[in-house]
Amino acid sequence: MKIKVINPNTTVSMTQKIGAAARAVASPGTDILAVNPQSGPVSIESHFDEAVSVVGVLDEIRRGERENMDGYVIACFGDPGLMAARELTKKPVIGIAEAAMHVASLLATRFSVVTTMNRTIVIAEHLARNYGMEAFCNKVRAADIPVLDLEDPASGAFGRIVDECRRARDEDRAGAIVLGCGGMADLTDAISHEIGLPVIDGVSAAVKLVEAIVSLRLGTSKHGDLDYPIAKPFVGRFAYLSPE
Numbered sequence: 371m372k373i374k375v376i377n378p379n380t381t382v383s384m385t386q387k388i389g390a391a392a393r394a395v396a397s398p399g400t401d402i403l404a405v406n407p408q409s410g411p412v413s414i415e416s417h418f419d420e421a422v423s424v425v426g427v428l429d430e431i432r433r434g435e436r437e438n439m440d441g442y443v444i445a446c447f448g449d450p451g452l453m454a455a456r457e458l459t460k461k462p463v464i465g466i467a468e469a470a471m472h473v474a475s476l477l478a479t480r481f482s483v484v485t486t487m488n489r490t491i492v493i494a495e496h497l498a499r500n501y502g503m504e505a506f507c508n509k510v511r512a513a514d515i516p517v518l519d520l521e522d523p524a525s526g527a528f529g530r531i532v533d534e535c536r537r538a539r540d541e542d543r544a545g546a547i548v549l550g551c552g553g554m555a556d557l558t559d560a561i562s563h564e565i566g567l568p569v570i571d572g573v574s575a576a577v578k579l580v581e582a583i584v585s586l587r588l589g590t591s592k593h594g595d596l597d598y599p600i601a602k603p604f605v606g607r608f609a610y611l612s613p614e
């Protein structure tokens with residue numbers, strides 16, 4: 371089985387970290403290809419960043435179809451381009467936010483999300499609503515750190531994330547924590563050790579869900595809104611994206 375794990379931002383060190391987290395849980399016989407677009411934001415910290423990153427995600431899905439990938443993970447907590455990506459393939463496409471929230475809902479009656487920037491809290495809140503997770507997702511918190519601080523061990527990011535996870539445990543009645551950034555994928559065990567709760571990283575959760583769906587011989591529905599895109603010309607610099 372071949373799974374393409376797409377980091378929608380363009381920071382290679384984060385892509386490598388995400389790939390390592392994916393490989394750590396992948397079953398024997400599952401090959402992980404971790405990639406990021408060559409163009410786009412170095413980090414995704416706003417609606418604008420997310421919107422621009424989607425074209426790179428879709429480029430990687432289109433390339434993956436030619437590479438005969440068995441499934442895809444979108445490894446950014448905003449799940450950018452998830453539905454558009456699903457239109458492009460019959461294979462499963464799983465976002466790390468949806469994966470982490472669903473897994474957390476199987477482990478605790480309430481969970482909190484701890485993400486990076488205060489500004490992106492609303493994005494995670496909207497995802498919880500759209501995924502039907504509001505009954506489980508008690509609160510979305512932020513460590514109030516730039517995403518790329520996660521790439522700098524001297525930034526103090528780990529301590530700020532742990533502090534916010536403790537507040538979630540003590541103030542939100544959270545029974546589990548969802549890590550709200552693909553760049554936190556390497557911190558899961560250390561944070562769980564510090565706070566004594568299940569901590570769910572969406573990269574790992576998404577990889578296992580793709581494996582499960584493929585093993586069930588299931589994939590993305592092509593009936594209705596997730597059917598392949600409507601054939602039409604796209605003009606200008608997006609002409610190469612014209613659905614056939």
Ligand SMILES: O=C(O)C[C@H]1NC(=O)NC1=O
Pocket residue numbers: 379412413414415445446447448485486487490517550551552553
């Ligand atoms: O939304 C966030 O804060 C995290 C999100 N941004 C990013 O560049 N990778 C992510 O997972």
